[in-house]
Amino acid sequence: MIKGGVAILDFGSQYSQLIARRVRELGVYCELLPGNCQWSDIEKLTPGAIILAGSPYSVYGADSPIPPVEVFSTELPVLGVCYGMQLLAHNTGGKVEGGFHREYGPALLNTKKSQLFSEIESGQQAWMSHGDRVTRVPSGYTIVASTDLLPIAAMENHSLKRYGVQFHPEVNHTVFGAKLLKQFLFDIAKLKPNWDMKYFSTQAIQFIKEELGDKGKVILGLSGGVDSSVVAALLHRAVPNRFVPIFVDNGLLRAGERQEVEKTFGEHFGMDLITVDGEDRFLNELAGVSDPEKKRKIIGRVFIELFEEAANSIPDVTHLAQGTLYPDVIESVSFKGPSATIKSHHNVGGLPERMNLKLLEPLRELFKDEVRELGRELGLSNLMVSRHPFPGPGLAVRILGPITREDRDLLQKVDKVFIDYLLEKNLYDEIWQAFSVLLPIRTVGVMGDERTYDRVVALRAVTSTDGMTADWYRMDPEHMAAVSSRIVNRVNGVSRIVYDISSKPPGTIEWE
Numbered sequence: 162m163i164k165g166g167v168a169i170l171d172f173g174s175q176y177s178q179l180i181a182r183r184v185r186e187l188g189v190y191c192e193l194l195p196g197n198c199q200w201s202d203i204e205k206l207t208p209g210a211i212i213l214a215g216s217p218y219s220v221y222g223a224d225s226p227i228p229p230v231e232v233f234s235t236e237l238p239v240l241g242v243c244y245g246m247q248l249l250a251h252n253t254g255g256k257v258e259g260g261f262h263r264e265y266g267p268a269l270l271n272t273k274k275s276q277l278f279s280e281i282e283s284g285q286q287a288w289m290s291h292g293d294r295v296t297r298v299p300s301g302y303t304i305v306a307s308t309d310l311l312p313i314a315a316m317e318n319h320s321l322k323r324y325g326v327q328f329h330p331e332v333n334h335t336v337f338g339a340k341l342l343k344q345f346l347f348d349i350a351k352l353k354p355n356w357d358m359k360y361f362s363t364q365a366i367q368f369i370k371e372e373l374g375d376k377g378k379v380i381l382g383l384s385g386g387v388d389s390s391v392v393a394a395l396l397h398r399a400v401p402n403r404f405v406p407i408f409v410d411n412g413l414l415r416a417g418e419r420q421e422v423e424k425t426f427g428e429h430f431g432m433d434l435i436t437v438d439g440e441d442r443f444l445n446e447l448a449g450v451s452d453p454e455k456k457r458k459i460i461g462r463v464f465i466e467l468f469e470e471a472a473n474s475i476p477d478v479t480h481l482a483q484g485t486l487y488p489d490v491i492e493s494v495s496f497k498g499p500s501a502t503i504k505s506h507h508n509v510g511g512l513p514e515r516m517n518l519k520l521l522e523p524l525r526e527l528f529k530d531e532v533r534e535l536g537r538e539l540g541l542s543n544l545m546v547s548r549h550p551f552p553g554p555g556l557a558v559r560i561l562g563p564i565t566r567e568d569r570d571l572l573q574k575v576d577k578v579f580i581d582y583l584l585e586k587n588l589y590d591e592i593w594q595a596f597s598v599l600l601p602i603r604t605v606g607v608m609g610d611e612r613t614y615d616r617v618v619a620l621r622a623v624t625s626t627d628g629m630t631a632d633w634y635r636m637d638p639e640h641m642a643a644v645s646s647r648i649v650n651r652v653n654g655v656s657r658i659v660y661d662i663s664s665k666p667p668g669t670i671e672w673e
């Protein structure tokens with residue numbers, strides 16, 4: 162933890178992570194802690210301010226999360242958001258009541274001259290999402306904002322440095338939200354900007370050097386995706402002669418991907434890259450298999466076998482690096498108790514235990530957009546750091562039914578035309594993930610005077626923030642027509658293109 166940041170107490174709101182992102186965007190380090198942690202956990206972070214976040218609970222609930230009492234008497238400035246404001250009121254002599262209709266959505270906020278709103282004009286839109294509300298402020302507090310429906314929308318006690326807002330400054334619909342957070346962090350709490358990726362990389366490099374000590378090597382499963390690429394760039398900067406990235410080519414990658422990885426990491430950065438040519442092994446083991454879960458299992462198992470073989474050939478390995486990110490860490494330390502812990506695809510199947518390796522997770526404090534920024538800072542190309550996610554099993558789950566080399570080649574060609582089109586027309590960055598799916602059917606078509614009986618390809622493009630939910634990308638019909646005609650004209654064997662208009666849920670992003 163960097164001194165003078167913000168401790169954000171999480172009480173289970175869907176928006177807690179968003180507060181953390183906003184604070185960091187303003188250049189201030191922060192960490193999320195379970196709302197029911199001990200005061201000593203907060204002290205360990207040596208924060209300069211505390212934010213109490215929202216919650217689906219009511220302060221009156223029997224099992225509602227309660228912060229340590231010191232939060233209400235500390236000299237540190239405290240901002241309570243939604244449930245956080247209600248906690249401040251409920252625990253210091255004010256009153257919170259339920260039973261009103263739930264207020265959800267935009268509301269115009271009337272503000273009074275105050276510390277919190279000194280830079281914010283009255284009458285702007287704020288975003289509400291609450292059932293309970295504060296009906297009496299504690300003594301010493303003043304009411305500093307209201308809406309037509311809500312007499313107490315914000316309160317403050319400037320001499321105690323206590324502030325509460327019933328709306329959510331962290332969501333973009335609160336148009337002055339960033340301004341309000343800025344006011345709290347810099348003008349009220351007097352924090353100094355202490356967080357950017359230049360600073361982070363210096364700290365992380367120092368940490369990696371110390372962690373490795375004066376002997377031993379670190380290995381990494383490099384996939385070509387954003388997270389492992391950034392870990393590679395960081396480790397190469399920190400311990401260039403003691404870092405060995407291992408790239409397993411499973412024969413199911415995007416067109417040209419292996420060459421790109423070898424060029425970037427092997428040639429450009431000059432890393433000691435080991436490429437494992439696994440195409441035959443993977444494709445032979447997958448022959449005739451059509452069940453998607455069986456495909457995933459085979460790919461997972463063969464990956465581990467080949468990765469371990471390569472790792473065993475390197476002398477003196479002491480550490481295995483992984484691209485675990487902060488959202489995965491938060492998920493495993495939520496106040497509800499450890500949930501799914503770290504996502505399984507980050508773990509190279511029990512390898513650390515079998516090979517007696519220590520884990521190194523240098524990105525575990527970062528959000529995805531920070532990882533991208535760090536990647537740029539470390540010299541990765543913009544194309545590399547803004548790449549769409551790609552699943553571990555690769556094209557195996559995009560070729561429906563059994564996999565053959567011919568189908569793999571066909572899909573690689575189609576996908577390249579699709580993705581190149583999106584890049585060329587500057588659509589790629591508007592889309593969270595785009596890809597092509599090869600369907601196991603043929604349909605009748607006509608080309609020139611000939612009747613054809615060729616394959617069907619589905620194009621999928623989705624918008625999303627984290628892949629948990631997604632919507633289909635509203636692609637302009639002119640672009641659809643152009644890309645469809647390019648594919649059919651450039652790739653033999655495909656005569657029909659369909660565009661997937663399913664959202665997630667009820668669909669998933671991948672087809673298998």
Ligand code: XMP
Binds near residue numbers: 671
């Ligand atoms: P779904 O299809 O579950 O996909 O909506 C959500 C995100 O996860 C990716 N995905 C995978 N990634 N191994 C991975 O590493 C997998 O088996 C896998 N299945 C789906 C998918 O590409 C999307 O980004």
